[in-house]
Amino acid sequence: xxxxxxxxTKPFISLFLTNLSVFIVFYGLVSTLPLYAKDALSRTDEExxxxxxxxxxxxxxxxxxxxxxxxIVGKRKLLLISLFFYLICTVLYYFITPFEGLLALRFFQGIxxxxxxxxxxxxxxxxxxxxxxxxxxxxxxxxxxxxxxxxPFIALFIIQSYxxxxxxxxMSVLMTVGALVALLIPKMDRATSENKSKGFTWxxxxxxxxxxxxxxxxxxxxxxxxxxxxxxxxxxxxxxLPLASFFFVVFAAVMxxxxxxxxxxxxxxxxxxxxxxxxxxxFLGLFILSFMNSAGLFLxxxxxxxxxxxxxxxxxxxxxxxxxxxxxxxxxxxTFFTLFDSGLAVGSYVLGxxxxxxxxxxxxxxxxxxxxxxxxxxxxxxxxxHN
Numbered sequence: 001x002x003x004x005x006x007x008x009t010k011p012f013i014s015l016f017l018t019n020l021s022v023f024i025v026f027y028g029l030v031s032t033l034p035l036y037a038k039d040a041l042s043r044t045d046e047e048x049x050x051x052x053x054x055x056x057x058x059x060x061x062x063x064x065x066x067x068x069x070x071x072i073v074g075k076r077k078l079l080l081i082s083l084f085f086y087l088i089c090t091v092l093y094y095f096i097t098p099f100e101g102l103l104a105l106r107f108f109q110g111i112x113x114x115x116x117x118x119x120x121x122x123x124x125x126x127x128x129x130x131x132x133x134x135x136x137x138x139x140x141x142x143x144x145x146x147x148x149x150x151x152p153f154i155a156l157f158i159i160q161s162y163x164x165x166x167x168x169x170x171m172s173v174l175m176t177v178g179a180l181v182a183l184l185i186p187k188m189d190r191a192t193s194e195n196k197s198k199g200f201t202w203x204x205x206x207x208x209x210x211x212x213x214x215x216x217x218x219x220x221x222x223x224x225x226x227x228x229x230x231x232x233x234x235x236x237x238x239x240x241l242p243l244a245s246f247f248f249v250v251f252a253a254v255m256x257x258x259x260x261x262x263x264x265x266x267x268x269x270x271x272x273x274x275x276x277x278x279x280x281x282x283f284l285g286l287f288i289l290s291f292m293n294s295a296g297l298f299l300x301x302x303x304x305x306x307x308x309x310x311x312x313x314x315x316x317x318x319x320x321x322x323x324x325x326x327x328x329x330x331x332x333x334x335t336f337f338t339l340f341d342s343g344l345a346v347g348s349y350v351l352g353x354x355x356x357x358x359x360x361x362x363x364x365x366x367x368x369x370x371x372x373x374x375x376x377x378x379x380x381x382x383x384x385x386h387n
Contacts, residue, residue: 004129004131005132006129007129007132007135007139009127010184011184011185011186012136012139012140014181014182014184015120015124015127015182016139016143017178017181018079018083018178018181018182019120019124019140019144020143020147021174021175022086022116022120022175022178023143023144023147023148024150024151024154024174024178025086025151025174025175026113027147027148027152027155028151028155028167028171029093029155030052030151030152030229031151031155031228031232032152032155032159032164032167032232033048033106034052034230034232034233035232035233035236036164037051037102038233041099045233045352045355045356047099048233049230049348049349049351050103051102051106052225052348053345053348053349054103054107055106055107055109055110056110056344056345056348057107057345058106058107058108058109058114059110059111059114059337059341060338060342060345062110062111063334063338063341064206064338065334066118066333067118067122067205067328067331067334068331069115070122070330071330074187075119075122075330076119076123076185076187079119079123079185080179081115082112082115082116082119083178083182085111086109086112086113086179087175087176087179089105089108089109089112090109090171091168092105093105093171093172094165094172114341117337118333121140121333121337122329122333123185124137124140125137125321125326126329128140130326132267133267133318133321133322134266134315135260135264135266136263137314137317137318138262138263138315139263140314141259141313141314141317142255142256142259145252145255145256145259145310146256148248148251148306149249149253152244152245153246153248153249154170155167155171156241156244157245158170206331206338207320207323207324207331207332207334209323209324209328209332210320210323210331210332210335210336213320213323214316214320214336214338216377216381217312217313217317217320217336217340218339218343219373219377220309220312220316220343221339221340221341221343221347222343222344222350223370224343225343225345225347225348226286226347226351226363227286227305228348229348229351229352230351230355230363238293238298240295243299246299246302247298247299247302248302249302250302250306251305251309252306254303254306255307255309258307258310258311259310259314262274262311262315263314271315271319276375276378277311278307278308278311278315279308279312279375279378280308281304281307281308281311282305282308282309282311283308283368283371283372283375284304284308285303285305285307286364286367286368286371287365287368288300288304289364289368290361290367291361320335320336321333321336347367351363351366351367
């Protein structure tokens with residue numbers, strides 16, 4: 001007899017759809033703004049990468065304070081407030097054209113992206129049954145996985161078939177729907193009076209128990225920045241820009257297909273059974289991408305990157321949350337994303353510099369080798385825990 005607690009409840013579905021809309025906008029803009037900066041604003045590759053970096057810089061600055069803010073304001077209330085401002089920022093892309101204004105808008109939107117994703121991730125940890133957290137948070141992260149394909153696919157199609165203005169309008173409409181859906185999420189707070197104490201300490205900024213796995217996740221994010229920030233430019237250089245959308249289709253499809261299995265294996269056998277294959281698959285994807293010279297290899301690389309990344313990130317996020325108590329889940333979520341976003345921000349800038357100096361092929365090669373280094377670090381950590 002199956003007595004498993006359900007995952008796909010009404011609150012979970014509402015939160016899933018809200019998070020989906022947030023990340024469709026995020027990935028849609030990330031994949032097209034570099035092209036917008038180069039084509040419409042006549043900016044360099046490094047300046048194009050700055051649009052991603054400055055967004056994440058503001059997210060990183062605010063993220064450590066998000067856990068405390070969740071306790072003070074309340075998770076649902078803070079989610080709704082941050083969604084409102086994230087939506088306003090999305091609408092403003094249609095009106096702001098100077099590059100400097102665009103940088104300021106990216107910085108401001110990064111603040112609300114940070115708070116939205118921390119609040120949503122913490123609410124997900126509350127909503128999902130504790131006995132099924134690996135599978136439940138894995139399914140929740142599927143909303144991000146879906147956005148990985150839907151965002152770039154729609155965005156690249158719109159700018160090639162219509163215009164950047166049409167893209168900004170569509171993103172605004174999608175974000176409006178996502179914000180409205182969030183109103184259906186019930187209040188899930190279990191705050192205590194001690195959680196609402198005034199003043200900040202180190203424990204209000206970071207969850208130290210989540211730091212080791214969050215650090216490894218930041219290195220994976222550094223490598224992933226090569227895909228997130230520069231894939232469209234790399235594809236354009238190789239004459240494969242029309243296929244960039246399908247790269248993300250393959251990327252997301254393999255993640256969605258394997259997600260039910262990986263979540264169950266995580267809960268039943270342990271994280272190492274997911275993470276070690278995940279590292280190897282992610283390495284292979286980036287390695288193939290570095291030597292890619294045909295449409296077939298381009299899509300095969302997308303499959304391996306999707307398999308690896310899809311196994312690694314939700315598993316690491318779950319480990320970060322499981323490393324501490326339920327009351328500290330918001331802080332663990334904030335810590336995880338602070339370091340993850342830091343990896344993306346630094347990666348977007350450093351890898352852009354490497355691409356300019358050494359070419360995109362070498363950039364992807366170095367990114368793949370970093371993944372192997374992270375695998376070695378993870379194995380060392382496992383051995384230390386067992387000794």
